[in-house]
Amino acid sequence: MPSGLQFCFLLASGVLAGLDSTSLGQFLFSRPLVSGLLAGLILGDPGAALPVALVLEMYQLSSVPAGGTRFPEGGLAAVPAVTVAVGVGGGGGMLLGLAFGFLWAELGGRSIVALRRENGRRMAALDAPGTTVTLVTRLHLACLGWDLVRSVVMTLMGLGLAAVMVIWGRPGRPPGGLEDGVLLLLLVPPLTVCLGMLQPDLRRAVFLGLGVMAGLVAGWVL
């Protein structure tokens, strides 16, 4: 489990990733490879962070944040995902962290959509006559402030759930820990569902999910 200081750094890293994805600069801090490795360095195990950060980065690269597209928020999600991977350890930890990262990235993407809808309502105040410099500045910075709140909440919730998963998933801990193989089978459905979300066509998403499941099971059995 991370110490208090490590938790503060993880929180800062997640919030920075959340803000950087849209509101603040896009300086690369919102990329899973960067935020995930930073989380690994904070937790003292960049080796365990690497596979999770790398796979989440590849997942993130397949979507482009152009126009009004909904994209997964992999940068913020990589922070709790790496926390799970490092905390649980081994192949099971990596898989558990990855599956959690995929799910959290999708939820993060949805939280951005909700924020953008709310931004639309807030910025509608500019349509009324009598717009002033103060009003423009206040409204714009309020939107930034709400993105900050969103990033803090998503990171805190993610780290909280990560702590639960570390306790649940660590071998030898109550309620008994889980073998890697069982974990793999348990985590295949959410992982494939999240991968399928990348495909706008639901029919193809099913095929994609079936293919990945078949590939993973084949790799496990053979």
Add this chain to the structure above:
Amino acid sequence: MGAPRNRAFVRLFLVQASWNYRTMIGGGFLFALLPLLRGMGETGREEGGEGPGANPEGGGHMEAVMARHGGHFNSHPFLAGLALGAVARMERDGAPPEHIERFKDAVRSPLGSLGDALFWTGWLPLVMFLAAVLLLLGFPPLVVVMGALLLYNIPHLMVRRVTLDWGLALGSHAPARLREVGVAHLIEKVRDVGMGILGLLVGVLVSVGPGLTVPPRLPWLAAALALGVVFFRSGPAAGRVAYRMAPIVLILLFVLGSRL
């Protein structure tokens, strides 16, 4: 215009903060434009007493200008400075409002698609693939992260600054400057190199991936590089397939690797 220009440049980093489905970056565009409008109150048209920045708290001409620029606008965030500078220049030169509106309509899509192609599907994947290759080859994570941040952000910051300056200097002629410097050609080159590095990444994963040792390594690496060349030669459709397949291939490799 030095100080207002610097303030506008800093505000451009927040241009997407109020992004929404109705006006997109329109609110952020106006937020970044404000220092330039107010700066004009101290120079240029202020000599005639009619500058857009004559009243920084709104009212009269300033209110009309703000009403015009708070509506819908979109662009790639890194290239938004070009439109911002050009609009500020046109306002300063007293261009008719309908002319400025037509200019904004005309540059919206090109600035979006050029920026997406150059950064989101060009420079960004290239830097990320290169960072992944270096990490898998055993370079220290902190060094790779710092290197990636530098490699990505130096051109990023330069593009933001230079395009803002072009807009301010050239006004409505600024977009032509993008053609002159050959941005379209640059995009192709960046994507070519990116695809080669993707092939390199696949090869490195196959040959030295965590827990995965498939002898002999050299033929696998050669095959992966050949695959990269095929993608490079067959055009963007194959590139898209490669990008889509990359996460699945990686997951399979890691899962298999963790079991071997």
